[in-house]
Amino acid sequence: MAVFTPVSLEDLGPWMQQFPLGKALDIKGIASGIENSNFFINTEAGEFVLTIFENLSFEQLPFYLKLMRHLADRGVLVPAPIANDQGELVVALHGKPAAIVSKLEGSSQMTPQPVHCAAVGSMLARMHLAAQDFNIAQPNLRSLDWWHATTPKVLPFLSDELQHLLRAEVHFQDAFDSTPIYRALPTGPVHADLFRNNVMFDGERLTGFFDFYFAGCDTWIFDVAVTVNDWCIDVATGVLDEERVLAMLNAYHAVRPFTKEECIAWQPMLRAAALRFWLSRLYDFYQPRDAEMLTPHDPAHFERILRLRESGQVPALPAV
Ligand SMILES: Nc1ncnc2c1ncn2[C@@H]1O[C@H](COP(=O)(O)OP(=O)(O)O)[C@@H](O)[C@H]1O
Numbered sequence: 001m002a003v004f005t006p007v008s009l010e011d012l013g014p015w016m017q018q019f020p021l022g023k024a025l026d027i028k029g030i031a032s033g034i035e036n037s038n039f040f041i042n043t044e045a046g047e048f049v050l051t052i053f054e055n056l057s058f059e060q061l062p063f064y065l066k067l068m069r070h071l072a073d074r075g076v077l078v079p080a081p082i083a084n085d086q087g088e089l090v091v092a093l094h095g096k097p098a099a100i101v102s103k104l105e106g107s108s109q110m111t112p113q114p115v116h117c118a119a120v121g122s123m124l125a126r127m128h129l130a131a132q133d134f135n136i137a138q139p140n141l142r143s144l145d146w147w148h149a150t151t152p153k154v155l156p157f158l159s160d161e162l163q164h165l166l167r168a169e170v171h172f173q174d175a176f177d178s179t180p181i182y183r184a185l186p187t188g189p190v191h192a193d194l195f196r197n198n199v200m201f202d203g204e205r206l207t208g209f210f211d212f213y214f215a216g217c218d219t220w221i222f223d224v225a226v227t228v229n230d231w232c233i234d235v236a237t238g239v240l241d242e243e244r245v246l247a248m249l250n251a252y253h254a255v256r257p258f259t260k261e262e263c264i265a266w267q268p269m270l271r272a273a274a275l276r277f278w279l280s281r282l283y284d285f286y287q288p289r290d291a292e293m294l295t296p297h298d299p300a301h302f303e304r305i306l307r308l309r310e311s312g313q314v315p316a317l318p319a320v
């Protein structure tokens, strides 16, 4: 059960009058979310998704929703937010911020093949390019500053060996962050959480990226690394599957060629992407929030991935 704020068809009736979608005919809670209350709503204009934001504020939300609108207007497959009669994308419902977005067809592909990875790589590059002229800047809020703030909160729970691994990786990333190579990496709005459960497929056809609520401005190659670390691995071990990695990277490169600095930064960024999710999973595991984290994700998965990306060879980015 992950509907934190219940909404009935009766609640929806008057509220929906401000949207150009006709009458609401049906509303169904979506069980699988862990952050927000999500509902499928059937209206006279078709099916949509209603989200009530449980943690993000009215001030924070325009970045995410306007970014989705910007991308949707440029042909990137993402849910399109629907504006009300005042042109607003975020409107209060039961005292909390809420938004309506278009419903993507299909379902998440949890056992991706190279063909799915190629489709994701290509759409990710299109998304990076399309977001270049988006005019609201918000940093990735789960980046270096957050790693610094969060590390001391989880260290007391870890063994000496894990403390050393965490401290050493944060130190490595600090040092890398101040290199000319890092400074030369192309940046822009990124999804920053493009895991398999945040993409829809209808068979082999990608129908959209969603769940943009960790998006922020960061390096494009970090976004690629986050995506590869989830889509192109053997889930049990975290080992990269070369065929899927190359399918994703080649498809991305065909749309937006990697730079020579990105080729050098690739392995450090795979490490950064592993660290990001190891740390957030450690934090959620040891400092759980009230109801919203129903089953914390396993931190050991990203600890394994971090160790592998630190020590092993990784497939190179396609040559410039
Ligand atoms: N625009 C959308 N189109 C279709 N399904 C969606 C859409 N947005 C969310 N969903 C469904 O709702 C579920 C929960 O959404 P998600 O954004 O992951 O929630 P949370 O951020 O609360 O974890 C997804 O797994 C998906 O099945």
Ligand SMILES: N[C@@H](CCOP(=O)(O)O)C(=O)O
Pocket: 034, 035, 193, 195, 197, 198, 211, 277, 280, 281, 297
């Ligand atoms: N992808 C992250 C958790 C973020 O949750 P989401 O369901 O909102 O994508 C992880 O696996 O740790």
